[in-house]
Amino acid sequence: MNIVVLGAGAVGGYFGGKISAAGHPVQFLVRKRRYEQLKNRGLKVESVHGDFSIEPNLIIDPSEAENPDLVILGLKNYHIEGAIPQLKQLVEKGAKILPLLNGIEHLDLLTEELGQENVLGGLCYIESTLNTEGDIIQTSSMHDVIFGPLTSVDQAFLQEVESIMKQAEFNVTLTDSILEEIWKKFVFITSFSGITSAVRAPIGVVIQDQVASEFLRDLITEVYEISKARKIALPEDTVESVMQKLQGASPKFTSSMHRDLQKGLPLELDSLHGYLLKLGKQHQIETPTLKAIYALLHPFKEGE
């Protein structure tokens, strides 16, 4: 199976790098700046699972992709629209798209532009970032990909993707309930990224503070209520289980949005909390804590 990674940053670079290191053909479709970085230094990963580096097969135009079967999409939400022409070319060449982004709204755009049959559902759990030299730094042990069909997709194809990812030695789950998994992550990430970014501190600071902790519970509850209004079948104890997960996490655990804020980078605020505000309005659900998060982060959403 020929794989293209579009968005070779902290997420795409990590998972694509692992698959490539396991001996599978992976091309990294990058823009000029990342091309120079990866060409000069190689794709280097500093990981709690062991450091590794590869010489990535870099391309800068989709026409260079060799019979692509699968595109692993690791872009930020705000870059997706700009990448639609590249994705269209890759789909025309026969590829299916596997997005690993946080969020949900991008699935509408991708399926409308590329055809539902060409888009899989996916998400990942990983704590990784790029350092100033562009190396990937992975700071906790999670490295999990969950994916599955949004509509009917050839089962043998899905199983081959699963098998390749297993060989690449990260955790992979192929599921028939990918929308529920995406929403499960969405409840978690919007609450976790919202609170850590607004407080500008890792989760431990929030958990130790009763007022901030109560705000966090309200925030999770609002997102869960929206998921129910969308008829997504999440477990009834979702709020409690997200709270428990965060209470049990390392006090230093923080979100990619908080790290982006610290680096002065743009934030995926509109596709996460902004999208929830739209849904809340649509379903007439009161969302005071989401509004507070959105307002507090709004001045910083374009980055420095």
Ligand SMILES: NC(=O)C1=CN([C@@H]2O[C@H](COP(=O)(O)OP(=O)(O)OC[C@H]3O[C@@H](n4cnc5c(N)ncnc54)[C@H](OP(=O)(O)O)[C@@H]3O)[C@@H](O)[C@H]2O)C=CC1
């Ligand atoms: N980092 C993390 O810990 C986690 C992140 N996520 C989610 O994963 C997604 C990706 O995040 P992350 O990997 O951190 O982001 P990064 O910013 O590290 O990587 C995104 C990459 O996309 C590239 N890019 C943007 N537009 C294009 C384009 N048109 N063609 C080619 N490359 C392009 C950027 O390259 P360039 O240098 O050219 O701008 C950059 O390297 C986000 O939705 C995030 O929320 C999910 C779980 C954990």
Ligand SMILES: CC(C)(CO)C(=O)C(=O)O
């Ligand atoms: C919470 C976490 C680290 C899990 O993958 C994440 O998705 C993010 O910070 O963007």
